[in-house]
Structure formats: C-alpha cells, structure tokens
Amino acid sequence: xxxxxxxxxxxxxxxxxxxxxxxxxxxxxxxxxxxxxxxxxxxxxxxxxxxxxxxxxxxxxxxxxxxxxxxxxxxxxxxxxxxxxxxxxxxxxxxxxxxxxxxxxxxxxxxxxxxxxxxxxxxxxxxxxxxxxxxxxxxxxxxxxxx
Amino acid sequence: xxxxxxxxxxxxxxxxxxxxxxxxxxxxxxxxxxxxxxxxxxxxxxxxxxxxxxxxxxxxxxxxxxxxxxxxxxxxxxxxxxxxxxxxxxxxxxxxxxxxxxxxxxxxxxxxxxxxxxxxxxxxxxxxxxxxxxxxxxxxxxxxxxx
DNA sequence: ATTCTCTCCACTAAAACAGTAGGAATAGTA
DNA sequence: TACTATTCCTACTGTTTTAGTGGAGAGAAT
Numbered sequence: 001x002x003x004x005x006x007x008x009x010x011x012x013x014x015x016x017x018x019x020x021x022x023x024x025x026x027x028x029x030x031x032x033x034x035x036x037x038x039x040x041x042x043x044x045x046x047x048x049x050x051x052x053x054x055x056x057x058x059x060x061x062x063x064x065x066x067x068x069x070x071x072x073x074x075x076x077x078x079x080x081x082x083x084x085x086x087x088x089x090x091x092x093x094x095x096x097x098x099x100x101x102x103x104x105x106x107x108x109x110x111x112x113x114x115x116x117x118x119x120x121x122x123x124x125x126x127x128x129x130x131x132x133x134x135x136x137x138x139x140x141x142x143x144x145x146x147x
Numbered sequence: 148x149x150x151x152x153x154x155x156x157x158x159x160x161x162x163x164x165x166x167x168x169x170x171x172x173x174x175x176x177x178x179x180x181x182x183x184x185x186x187x188x189x190x191x192x193x194x195x196x197x198x199x200x201x202x203x204x205x206x207x208x209x210x211x212x213x214x215x216x217x218x219x220x221x222x223x224x225x226x227x228x229x230x231x232x233x234x235x236x237x238x239x240x241x242x243x244x245x246x247x248x249x250x251x252x253x254x255x256x257x258x259x260x261x262x263x264x265x266x267x268x269x270x271x272x273x274x275x276x277x278x279x280x281x282x283x284x285x286x287x288x289x290x291x292x293x294x
Numbered sequence: 295a296t297t298c299t300c301t302c303c304a305c306t307a308a309a310a311c312a313g314t315a316g317g318a319a320t321a322g323t324a
Numbered sequence: 325t326a327c328t329a330t331t332c333c334t335a336c337t338g339t340t341t342t343a344g345t346g347g348a349g350a351g352a353a354t
C-alpha cells in the first residue's frame with residue numbers, strides 16, 4: 001500500500017497550511033518551495049483539495065489558500081480518498097454474493113478486510129492528531145540524541 | 148487499496164489448489180478454466196508462487212501444481228507480498244528521522260500506520276482461515292434465501 | 295518417438311502516474 | 325483605467341506499471 005505522489009504532495013502541503021492555521025492565505029508557490037514540490041503539479045492538487053471542501057482560496061494579489069476549517073475537523077481519510085482518486089472505486093457490485101466462485105469470494109473478502117483496516121486507520125486520524133503525533137515523534141528523536 | 152489482477156488471479160488459483168489439498172497435481176489450464184483466468188498470464192503467476200515456495204510443480208504428462216504445505220501453514224500476507232511484487236519496497240531509509248520536514252514526517256507516519264494495519268490483516272490470516280470464512284459467508288448467504 | 299506439461303524469454307498494448315505549458319479569469323493596486 | 329498577482333482550467337507529454345501474448349526449450353510419462 002503506497003500513497004501516490006499526488007497524495008503525498010497534497011498531504012505535505014496541507015500540513016503546512018495546518019501549521020499556519022488560522023492565519024491568512026498562503027500562495028501555492030510558498031507551499032511548494034519549502035517542501036520542494038513541483039509547483040504546477042501542486043496547483044492542480046490544491047485545486048482538487050479546494051473542490052473537496054478542504055481549502056478556501058482567494059485569487060489575485062494577496063491571494064492563496066487556507067484551510068476551510070480547523071485541523072481537528074479534517075479527517076486524513078477524507079483527504080486521502082480525495083487525492084487518490086482511485087481507492088474504493090465502486091466495483092460493479094452486480095452480484096449479490098452467493099453466486100461467485102470460491103476464488104472470487106476469497107478475493108472479495110481479502111479486499112474488504114483490507115479496506116476496513118485502512119479506512120479505520122485513516123478515518124480515525126484528524127489532521128490535528130497527525131500533526132501532534134509527528135511532533136511527538138520529532139521530540140522523541142530529539143531527546144534520544146542526549147541519552 | 149486495491150489488489151492487482153496478478154494478485155487476484157494468484158489468489159483465485161491457490162484457493163482452488165487449497166480446496167483440493169492434499170490430492171495430486173492440477174494443471175495450469177484446469178486452474179484457469181473454471182475461474183476464467185488468462186492461461187498464459189496465470190502460468191507466470193504460478194511460477195512466481197512456486198519460486199516463493201508456496202507450490203510444488205511437476206512437468207510432463209500428469210504434471211501440474213499443488214500446494215507445498217497445508218493451507219493452515221500458508222499466510223495470505225506472504226502470498227500477497229509475493230504477488231504484488233511492490234508493496235513495502237524498501238524505501239531508501241537513508242534519513243534517520245529527525246531531519247525530515249514536517250510534511251515528510253507526516254506522510255511517513257501515515258504510510259507506516261497503513262502498512263501496519265494491512266500487514267496485521269494479511270499476516271493474521273492463513274489460507275485455511277480464508278477458506279473457512281468464505282464458506283461461512285456463503286452459507287450465511289445461502290440461508291438468507293429461506294428467511 | 296510422441297505427447298504433455300512446466301519453464302523461460304521476449305515482446306506489446308493500454309492504462310496510470312507524474313508532471314509541464316500556456317493562457318483565461320479574477321481580484322487587488324496605482 | 326492599466327497593471328500585476330494569483331488562482332483556475334485545458335491540453336499535452338514522457339515514463340512506469342499493469343496486464344497480458346507468443347513461441348521455443350526441457351523434462352517426464354507413455
């Protein structure tokens with residue numbers, strides 16, 4: 001299970017926006033540079049995040065992006081699902097379940113378990129919690145230098 | 148999180164072999180037909196499974212494939228990891244952890260949680276358990292017709 | 295010898311991924 | 325009004341991955 005670059009860049013950008021919350025608008029370029037992300041690609045990603053309702057944007061001079069609500073109200077799962085695009089693409093679902101081969105049934109079961117597990121992880125985590133855990137880890141690392 | 152066709156076909160084939168365990172060798176063609184899998188593609192997959200130590204094969208007339216050990220001793224996780232090929236590809240790991248940007252650290256954390264969760268699901272499940280659960284579900288479905 | 299099967303190598307078509315380029319639209323500012 | 329800054333939008337491109345196919349070789353049974 002590997003996140004796409006698109007998702008990775010999106011998360012990296014939104015983490016920056018979360019750290020700045022609730023201050024003003026930040027421009028795409030200023031999100032791209034410190035994390036070294038391809039600017040044009042990032043623009044498209046930010047646009048998707050805005051369409052997903054995670055960001056607000058303002059065009060023109062002094063414009064940019066900001067979170068549309070506080071980090072604690074943004075679930076990482078929603079972000080990832082928006083960014084991956086694929087991921088749980090409504091499989092045709094025609095069959096009601098009794099009538100598939102044992103092999104197909106097994107594959108379906110594995111897929112379901114996997115989806116449940118990943119959804120669990122992703123939906124339980126808000127952007128705020130993600131950032132807390134990251135800085136906790138960072139502090140841990142930091143302190144380990146002095147042991 | 149979507150399993151590739153390669154993995155799907157491999158699972159569907161090995162589920163058939165597990166149902167037949169511990170009887171003799173089954174030929175690639177006879178695995179492909181009932182599940183309607185592309186024969187040549189399946190051959191390559193079976194070869195990978197043999198190389199992974201999950202199957203034994205016999206060439207020539209009367210040859211074919213069979214499990215190399217009982218279904219209870221085969222973890223679905225090992226199968227999937229073998230078949231996906233990618234999935235937890237040793238990311239370069241150069242950085243010891245303190246020195247990544249907050250964004251990178253966040254992405255890494257999400258990836259780790261996701262990997263843990265999927266490994267958990269997959270490694271806890273043996274081929275035998277998978278089959279039990281599939282037939283349990285099938286029975287459930289079956290009985291629901293009569294409610 | 296012949297047939298049957300796995301094994302192995304090379305190749306291809308299509309999709310997904312990871313961007314890039316250029317301009318239109320919009321909002322502030324002089 | 326003219327100018328500038330920024331998002332918004334469309335279309336395109338190159339690379340990698342996925343999902344196969346084809347054909348020949350090699351070993352085993354009859």
